[in-house]
Amino acid sequence: MSKPVILTGDRTTGPLHLGHYAGSLKNRLRYQETHEQFILLADSQALTDNIGQIGKVKDSVLEVAMDYLAVGIDPQKTTICLQSHLPALAELSMLYLNFVSVGRLQRNPTVKEEIRARGFDKSIPAGFLCYPAAQAADITGFKATVVPVGEDQVPMIEQTNEIIRKVNSIADRDLLKEVEAIVPKAGRLPGVDGVSKMSKSAGNSVNLSANPAEISSAVKAMYTDPNHLRVDDPGQVEGNVVFTYLDAFHDDVEEVEDLKCQYRRGGLGDVKLKSLLDLTLQNLLEPIRERRSEFEQRPDDVRDMVREGTRKALNRTEQTKSELFEGLGFFRL
Incomplete structure (x- = not known):
């Protein structure tokens, strides 16, 4: 009997911190024993509000991968892969934008709060606004049915399931399974200042690599x-x-x-x-x-691990895309 597929991920804009450890990393260590787990290094999504800092996003890829390995994520049990090298996810994102209105994207509570927090009220990057469709592509591209998220991300999973239901309705059969959100009981860890949640951008975090x-x-x-x-x-x-x-x-x-x-x-x-x-x-x-x-002394090994994981993820996501396009009735050459 095959294991359930679980997808987790992080925007690659800096090192992981104690908030990640308390909220998700401990669970990821457990899930890799019971699920087929994929960890997506979401560098493409990070660009939706870091387009002027592409170098920062690029440099963070191996940094975040090293953090995962350092806490005990085993690449033999968990596939770590790079979002920007999985073109099927971008194609599915474009497809799913046809299943959701601009108004629905704007009403998503998570998107609304993130727009407010980043000061995007007057000028919202289109990629940022469309993130719910992109996340739906990430999840369904791997055919994940379990996704660990914080309480604030639950509306994103709800919108993913809305898109899944629309896809299945148009195909007149269940091409995709709906997704279950797993929310840690502990909630989000506050920053050391006690003002807001721990985050790299707020400068109130303790990195896992802190001395x-x-x-x-x-x-x-x-x-x-x-x-x-x-x-x-x-x-x-x-x-x-x-x-x-x-x-x-x-x-x-x-x-x-x-x-x-x-x-x-x-x-x-x-x-x-x-x-x-x-x-x-x-x-x-x-x-x-x-x-x-130790991993910092072996960057080429870490790069090879991400490359191999991405190759495996590429096969999975391309297969999913082909099945969806065929199931929806796309023209075949």
């Missing part, structure tokens, strides 16, 4: 409870970034819960909490950083 000094500096800068001025003061756990990170990364759940109780009633200082988190993150990232350093 010990960078980790300690980030922990010291973390937002806690502004009203917790003295050790004896009762403190607030909710919205406290240090506790959010301890929940995400500290192995001893009971210890964290005990610390929360102490903090709420008073008698526990922020310095002690941050020292524990610093130690936790140092222990987590040290082996990742060491493995990544």
Whole structure:
């Protein structure tokens, strides 16, 4: 019996960070044991709001691939591939734009929020607006039926399923299966400033390759409870970034819960909490950083791994495209 196909991916605009690890990387390590997993390095999609920084996107391809390998993604179990070298995905994107209106794209909550966050209100790049169709192409090109996403990306999966239903309706048969979104219970990890989610563009992230000094500096800068001025003061756990990170990364759940109780009633200082988190993150990232350093010495091997994964993905996506075009009744030469 064949394994279910799962597709995950990241825009290649910089190194992976703790937010990626908490939200998806741990799951990807698990999924590679139970699913046929593809990880798409989405360099083409990254250009929708980085067209003036093509060099940055290009340079990030191997950087992101190294991060995946460093955390334990096994290229023998997971296929890592490059979006820009899979032409069938672009062709399917163009096809799917015929199944969705401009108005529907503009109403997509995820697109609306991303447009607002990037200041695109007056001048939206067409490629950015059309991303839901492109994501539908990415997913269906691999015939994935499972896609791990954050809560904010669920509307994109809903729109993918709308396109799938329209394709199947026109073909009068099920050419494609609908997709299930898997949303991590932990949600999105906030940035160290506590203001917004962790992201490279906001400058509030801790990279997986961070050195010990960078980790300690980030922990010291973390937002806690502004009203917790003295050790004896009762403190607030909710919205406290240090506790959010301890929940995400500290192995001893009971210890964290005990610390929360102490903090709420008073008698526990922020310095002690941050020292524990610093130690936790140092222990987590040290082996990742060491493995990544090894891959940095072998860039050609990493490039070969991406090339081989892309070759495998090329065969898969071209086959899917051919089946769809034939199923929809395209002219055959």
